[in-house]
Amino acid sequence: MKEGPDIARVAALLGDPARANMLTALMGGRALTATELAQEAGVTPQTASSHLAKLEAGMIVTPRKQGRHRYFTLSGPDIVEALEVLMGIANRVGHNRVRTGPKDPELRHARVCYDHLAGDMGVALFEGLTKRNLIESDLNGVALTAAGITFAGEFGIDLDALRSKRRPLCRECLDWSARQSHLAGSFGAALLDRFYDLGWARRGVESRIVRFSREGERQFRDLVNF
């Protein structure tokens, strides 16, 4: 009974958890590399490569080669629209099957997204830094302000070291739990590292949960609630 526009083929492409996670990550609007997408999806680079090949063949994502990286973006507004609609349905459905495992709230609160802070606290960090005028974001992305550069030095982050890497300093990353942005990029990662170093937080073993100490959470609030 293979007939008609293969809606099943397209839906099946979006219907794999790993691929769906990749696509959700790409909803941020910025191009991501294959490796980043692999980590976002929680699979090995090989597996991710296979998935990306399928998505590319299905014209869901578009690759753009740059140096030894391959950056992927969603291949069109219709893909974005489809994902948004599906998110809406999934949320509707999700409300009814309230199976909040014990870890779930913690994951929503603070977790690692690749190597930076995500969850409610990640969003709070992004917003706090924006309010304090340490970062500013426009259509092209996010960047440190002059005040932000000063702040980074005071906070113990070596920006020059970060800049020597090819990875962008600041990047916006869409948060699934809050549907808002949190801070990614090497600066975002450095901030989380610094939180670890300062003893504000520890990373949960064998999970992506980030656990803040009481004192650490207080200091964090000072940082973002200014």
Next chain:
Amino acid sequence: MKEGPDIARVAALLGDPARANMLTALMGGRALTATELAQEAGVTPQTASSHLAKLEAGMIVTPRKQGRHRYFTLSGPDIVEALEVLMGIANRVGHNRVRTGPKDPELRHARVCYDHLAGDMGVALFEGLTKRNLIESDLNGVALTAAGITFAGEFGIDLDALRSKRRPLCRECLDWSARQSHLAGSFGAALLDRFYDLGWARRGVESRIVRFSREGERQFRDLVNF
């Protein structure tokens, strides 16, 4: 990495060919029984039952019990929207992978949909009968007009025999190739049977293609082009 609104879960539900065919059939807007959906999807009733249970659990379709039938409808406008967007993407993809097997154009032109005529000629039939005021359709469905009842008798169709079956006389069926309606229901099926009997057309062996003879196609055009 199960996190976030389970867009994958929803997409996977739409990503099975059998389920996608059922949902496409339901895009016509009318409620269909489990058996009808099974035939539409080309699977056995058992398999269909399993699929429908999943779709129901996922809140994609809503069942309504009536007598010993279970009528299914799409559970909301968001589902319709999702299917439409996916159809659009699938069409776009289809354009680029132009693997039009030799049978493809013929399938688009005239084919069997379960037991009635679909494809361009199916759409032409629906429109022709409407223009001649033999059928009329509104939100509730399609029905024969008084003139249509007369016409049926003259054309050699025993309406009383059809009415004795529980199956609806006229039904609208959405056409994937033309995105328009063609005529289903027992009357639609009877028309196609009559075309066979009159020698206007033959059904292709082992395929769903309907092949009109030259003379048959001429007569058909007289019928619908009035």
Next chain:
DNA sequence: TAGATGCTTCGATTACCATCGAACTATGAA
């Protein structure tokens, strides 16, 4: 040049799920 990193291909394994036959329940018709 050598070494590191990003990404892919290949091959083997595993797990899931669609499918259908058979048997069962429920509703309606005679």
Next chain:
DNA sequence: TTCATAGTTCGATGGTAATCGAAGCATCTA
């Protein structure tokens, strides 16, 4: 009641696809 039809559940089977380890290619850096 008895028979037919609509629909389901159960169990077994098969095929497909996701996954990862290992190895390869490509690109950048030193």
